[in-house]
Amino acid sequence: MSTLTPEKQAPGKTGSPPGGAEHVALRAFLTRRLSVARPSTRRLAALLAAAVVLVPFAAVLWGSGTWPSDLTVDVRGPLDDAYDWVLDNRDTSPVFLYFLLHLSNWAEDSVDWVTDFLLNLGWFAVTAAAVLLAWRIGGLGRRGARTAATALGTFVVCGLLGMWEATMETLALMAVAVLVSALAGGLLGLGAGLSDRFERVLRPVLDTMQIMPAFAYLLPLVLVFDIGVPSALIATVIYAAPPMARLTSLGLRGADPAVMEASAALGATPVQRLLTARLPLARKEILLGLNQTIMMALSMVTIASVIGAGGLGEEVFRALSTVDVGQALAAGIPIVLLAIWLDRTTAAAGDRLGGGQPTGVAWLHGWRAWTVVAGAFAALLAVGKAATPGEWSDDWTVDIAAPVNDAVAWFTRNLAEGVPVLGGTRTWADGFTTGVLNPLRDGLTATPWWLLVLLAAGCALLAGGWGAMCTAALAMAAVGVIDVWDHSLDTLSQAIAGVVLTLLAGFVIGVAAARMPLLERLLRPVLDTMQTLPQFVYLIPVVALFNVGRAAAVAAAVLYALPAVVRITVQGLRSVDAAALEAARSMGAGTWQQIRQVQLPLARPALMLALNQGVVLVLAMVIVGGFVGSGALGYDVVYGLQKSELGVGLTAGVAIVLLGLVLDRATQRRTDDRQPSR
Secondary structure: OOOOOOOOOOOOOOOOOOOHHHHHHHHHHHHHHHHHHHHHHHHHHHHHHHHHHHHHHHHHHHOOOOOOHHHOOOOHHHHHHHHHHHHHHOOOOHHHHHHHHHHHHHHHHHHHHHHHHHHHHOHHHHHHHHHHHHHHHHOOOHHHHHHHHHHHHHHHHHHHOOOHHHHHHHHHHHHHHHHHHHHHHHHHHHHHHHOHHHHHHHHHHHHHHHHOOOHHHHHHHHHHHOOOHHHHHHHHHHHHHHHHHHHHHHHHHOOOHHHHHHHHHOOOOHHHHHHHHHHHHOHHHHHHHHHHHHHHHHHHHHHHHHHOOOHHHHHHHHHHHOOOHHHHHHHHHHHHHHHHHHHHHHHHHHHHHHHOOOOOOOOOOOHHHHHHHHHHHHHHHHHHHHHOOOOOOHHHOOOOHHHHHHHHHHHHHHOOOOEOOOEOHHHHHHHHHHHHHHHHHHHHHHOOHHHHHHHHHHHHHHHHOHHHHHHHHHHHHHHHHOOOHHHHHHHHHHHHHHHHHHHHHHHHHHHHHHHOHHHHHHHHHHHHHHHHOOHHHHHHHHHHHHOOOHHHHHHHHHHHHHHHHHHHHHHHHHOOOHHHHHHHHHOOOOHHHHHHHHHHHHOHHHHHHHHHHHHHHHHHHHHHHHHHOOOHHHHHHHHHHHHOOHHHHHHHHHHHHHHHHHHHHHHOOOOHHHOOOO
């Protein structure tokens, strides 16, 4: 297939090449591709020159095998000593007595109060409140009815599956966590949106918080607050607050300058401009931040079950630990339904606020709508108290664990192994482990340590410049310094395999969806559902299909990261300059030429963002795969939490953060690097 050039013309045409805006756009694009490559080449040449000088010294002093023991530092011992000190001084130290103890008590009392309130209110009242609230937020129209139906189905199914009490425990922990996360994130976003200096200080903090996999939040908090609800609540708040802060800041900074100037011209004070102009203009972004905070809180609450959060996450964790797929599914379905209900409700609120147009009955808005909802709830509450028991009756439950386990057993006997030609899913898993994961892990561990550090530095240099190079190189070296080199490379091998599969599937699906609107519309509800699922839920089907092991963890990671990669790819390809595409068509380019030589290069910033998000999400899920046999760092974290070996667990947690920094800096393209040199 010929290469597309500005001189190539459409078949059947003679004379000068296409002119006008189309030709100028294509020529500017080709020039930009060349100009962006030059600074990257110069930076890489400088790094290679430094490596030629430094690598021989490193090889002579410390060898060329795995990370040298002379360069390791024992951090597990001091961490274990710190844990012992905390246990010995928890009841006497002023820090614990006058601050941390009060914080811990407040956290536990708040969650217990909300849990008792929901359980005492009764299943009928809670369901009625959720349905009416969803209906009101959805607009008391057709969309509100759909949102209300989602709420009704969610709570009825939770009761039918025998998970009512566990669902209330999860909702209580989520309610407190979301409230605190929204307040903290909103205040941070307010400061970042109004102050450039504060935004520069806050940005790296939020970057680090979002790079860290969820497990990394659990271990330090267990050290301070011990296993229980306080650790789970505070970990959830830390994990869920960043999106609220980011989107609040984004909304405040994106306020229409004309509106702000008009407000100032009318004599409004800065506080008045904030309350009457800037915050109302940012309300859609703030609602989106709340939506993301709620979804991340639900994800973290389920993961935090490993440190005593209780609720649905504990049911899933207990079932997965015994490979009871049926019981895990019975607890996983309510988590999925809660996620869908909360996502649809908050999304409806954001759409209504963004559109600014009321829906439903013309007069039924504002205080009238809330009055109708309050009256309906009071009536339903009275009826429910008189006609229904407070607790969900065991006679109304349906046991799906036994038939699901029977189906899994049949699948294992007939489809997992021994299928003619195909082999079966567990045969595929074994082949993937022996043919891909093992060679990749062995290749990484056999690679000289200095070469891996150099590769991390080179990738980060090309992607993000000298600052990213230094961060990636230091983070990669720190992995060896804390003496978890081999386990980190094992985890890295799983992450690399997962990223490759995710990108292959995500780019192919994304390109097809960008070129075929019908496919994009069909995929949209599937991707919406996949993006609302908490991390734990992905473990259930892969255990049923592939059994426990590293292949199952990689499969879960691919499923978890795929929706984000597909969405970003579609968005990037569709935002390509139409003039450049038209110029390519006028020169006779076919569909494949348009994709390969125009759309993909012009969408490179979006594709790099898709790569970055895929890497971060795959790493996060591979770590969670420690629950299903991924081994390495994931296993170390789980072992440290379960056995109170916090030296092992915290060291693995630090290594996870360091790997996340390496992978993020190696794939996070800087904004100024995407601009052409002048």
